Amino acid sequence: MQITSMHFKARAGAKLADVRLQGALKKLQGNFVKGRADRVAELDNFQDIRDAAAAIRDRALANLDVWLDTFERNATARGTVVHWAETHDDVNRIVKEIAAQHGVRKVIKSKSMVTEECALNDALIGAGLEVIETDLGEYILQLAKEPPSHIVAPVVHKTREEVSDLFAEKHNAPRLTDIPALCREAREKLRPHFLSADMGVSGANFIIAETGSTLIVTNEGNGRMVTTLPRVHVAITGIEKVVPTLEDVTTLLRLLPRHGTGQSITNYISVTTGPRRAGDLDGPEHFHVILVDAGRTKLIGGDLQEMLRCIRCGACMNHCPVYQSVGGHAYGWVYPGPMGAILTPTYIGLENAPDLPNASTLCGQCSVACPVKIPLPDLLRKLRERQFEQGLKPWHEVAALRAWGWLAQHPSVYGLMTRIKVRALKAMANREGMIRSLPFGGGWTDRRDFPAPAGKTFREMYKAKNKN
Amino acid sequence: MSARANILARIRTAQGRAVTGHSEEREAVAQYIAAHPQGPRPQVDADIEARFRDRALNLSTTIDTVTTVADIPAAVARYLRDLNLVSTAVCWPEFAGLDWAAQGLRVEVRSAGGDDLVGITGAFCAIAETGTLMMCSGPDTPPATSLLPETHIAVVSRNRIVTGMEDGWALLRRERDALPRAVNFISGPSRTADIEQTVTLGAHGPYRVHLLLLP
Structure with missing residues (x-):
């Protein structure tokens, strides 16, 4: 996926002015935020489960290499071929090699954010393969040639009307407007592809060290098809997704659907271990797993390691006032919202996403909503510090803060400056006591008025009050 | 150096x-796996069948009860007829011996293909906490x-209904090697x-899941 994270501010402005997008984003808050709250309330010991989930993720990260090695040994013993990829390009190369090795022509995919990172579809199409996304949302995006705007609900930015137009045009069929009819249309278009594909590509929500299994959750059933029907299955996932045991993954599964889609459980949870066994009537003949670094080890061991607990539920973005206002595309890469504001700069470089650590009000909703207790605002602050230390802050911001710092250390000058400033601002006010346009603060007054101060500083008023 | 060695070394460094x-x-990891401790579990009512029914119905699954295995074909025929569905199906081998024809059904014993409209299966067990079926290939x-x-x-x-997913894994560990x-x-x-x-049923998989509960 093309990276446009440099342009967060400009894109955020455009998204705020997009009435249609704003309508779509409102629905997200109702469904996902309320859904999570309702489903969490079903658990009498939610906080205990949440603590345990964070501990499970930390246990895996504390000895990540040993758990990965254990996964690899158990997976290999079951006939799975495990590959390791250091970069996105490595992933694409390995998948192309597997496809060539097995004479693959058609590839079906279930939703995988790691493959979005890699721009795998373009790489495979470039190698002459036919690639079909089968998650309904991703299928719509593939037809529309757009990137996803949410990691769980990738097409949240589109309305039914847009999907109707798109299907009518791309399927060359009568325009349907009823949502169940649109879903059936996609089902009927995709069913033949499921049955004729040579290779299925999926992600993995978790990989289980104990059994060498990969696990995916889906609602549509496309994930089951992708991992069952083609003769080759390739599961691609980040190295941080390893979980020690079946019991541990069970604990995490009490939280992932509740936080992701507001469901007590996802429709399908599929745990796959190795290729087809002797006598089996279905299942792939060849099963490959690709373990991907591509930036993840940059978070290991440092003060951002907690970010690797992430189980990709999307709750942080659903609860984020910034995401709720600008949507996912403004963030400019695969991962939007608070988790993306940390992952994108660390994966692709802070210099390529300078606005993202600042695209947060630090209100703390994300860390409250996070099922594995990632302290997202703290991590965003750490990235901001890094940004300053590496000289990546714009000069005028640094200069303004320096000036303020100097003033704050010189109380008499500070007092004088504020006395002048509050009087000047009061003089600028209109009859309602509001300032229509603020010099050096245009962003503040573009869409609202600024209330003028009282004309005296707090210290002046406090002194006057004490005299009486 | 291989990608594997590089990644693992980067982590350790x-x-x-x-x-x-x-x-x-390695020893600590092996011990943890051998112990595979359970995490905290939410409270589930003692009447796990009632809980299972309640949650399954919530998920848009429908439920019927049958008294004996021999009653399965009649229950299937009734369900399909009531919904105006076809009278042909495929089933798992464990139901091969049932008298489907007597109920006007044409049931083949094989794995389903893309055009089959009705599939009849058993289940490894059922999970009360979430109203879920656990299926083993x-x-x-x-x-x-x-x-x-x-x-x-x-x-x-009914005797294959367990409380939580942990109990499903325990059953699997007890009854199978791997x-x-x-x-x-x-x-x-x-x-x-x-x-x-907007929640819409029948994306790529079944539009309907119907359960027949045996004593």
Whole structure:
């Protein structure tokens, strides 16, 4: 996926002015935020489960290499071929090699954010393969040639009307407007592809060290098809997704659907271990797993390691006032919202996403909503510090803060400056006591008025009050 | 150096652990796996059958009860007739001996293909906490039968209802040497909410999941 994270501010402005997008984003808050709250309330010991989930993720990260090695040994013993990829390009190369090795022509995919990172579809199409996304949302995006705007609900930015137009045009069929009819249309278009594909590509929500299994959750059933029907299955996932045991993954599964889609459980949870066994009537003949670094080890061991607990539920973005206002595309890469504001700069470089650590009000909703207790605002602050230390802050911001710092250390000058400033601002006010346009603060007054101060500083008023 | 060695070395170096010689860590990992401790579990009412029914119905699964295995064909025929569905189906081998024809049904014993409309399966067990079926793949239990048809009918014995997913794993550990190729947990008909977050049943898998509970 093309990276446009440099342009967060400009894109955020455009998204705020997009009435249609704003309508779509409102629905997200109702469904996902309320859904999570309702489903969490079903658990009498939610906080205990949440603590345990964070501990499970930390246990895996504390000895990540040993758990990965254990996964690899158990997976290999079951006939799975495990590959390791250091970069996105490595992933694409390995998948192309597997496809060539097995004479693959058609590839079906279930939703995988790691493959979005890699721009795998373009790489495979470039190698002459036919690639079909089968998650309904991703299928719509593939037809529309757009990137996803949410990691769980990738097409949240589109309305039914847009999907109707798109299907009518791309399927060359009568325009349907009823949502169940649109879903059936996609089902009927995709069913033949499921049955004729040579290779299925999926992600993995978790990989289980104990059994060498990969696990995916889906609602549509496309994930089951992708991992069952083609003769080759390739599961691609980040190295941080390893979980020690079946019991541990069970604990995490009490939280992932509740936080992701507001469901007590996802429709399908599929745990796959190795290729087809002797006598089996279905299942792939060849099963490959690709373990991907591509930036993840940059978070290991440092003060951002907690970010690797992430189980990709999307709750942080659903609860984020910034995401709720600008949507996912403004963030400019695969991962939007608070988790993306940390992952994108660390994966692709802070210099390529300078606005993202600042695209947060630090209100703390994300860390409250996070099922594995990632302290997202703290991590965003750490990235901001890094940004300053590496000289990546714009000069005028640094200069303004320096000036303020100097003033704050010189109380008499500070007092004088504020006395002048509050009087000047009061003089600028209109009859309602509001300032229509603020010099050096245009962003503040573009869409609202600024209330003028009282004309005296707090210290002046406090002194006057004490005299009486 | 291989990608594998590079990645593993990067992890150990970043965390300040020696790149070689970590038999103690391996031992601790092996012990943890051998113990596979359970996490905290939410409270589930003692009447797990009632809980299972309640949650399954919530997921848009429908439930009927049958008294004996021999009654299955009549229950299937009734269900299909009531919904105006076809009278042809495919089933798992465990139901091969039933008298389907007497109920006017044409049932083939094979794995489902893309055009089969009704699939009849058993289940490894059922999970009360979430109203979920646990299915294990195998030569006699092909997963496609619960996936490709528009209607999935599953036969579950009441004594195979367990409380939580942990109990499903425990049952599997007790009864089998290792995991089958695929363990699928099914919680109602396939669904999507990708368009305007409107929940629609029957995305790629079944539109309907119907359970027949045996004593």
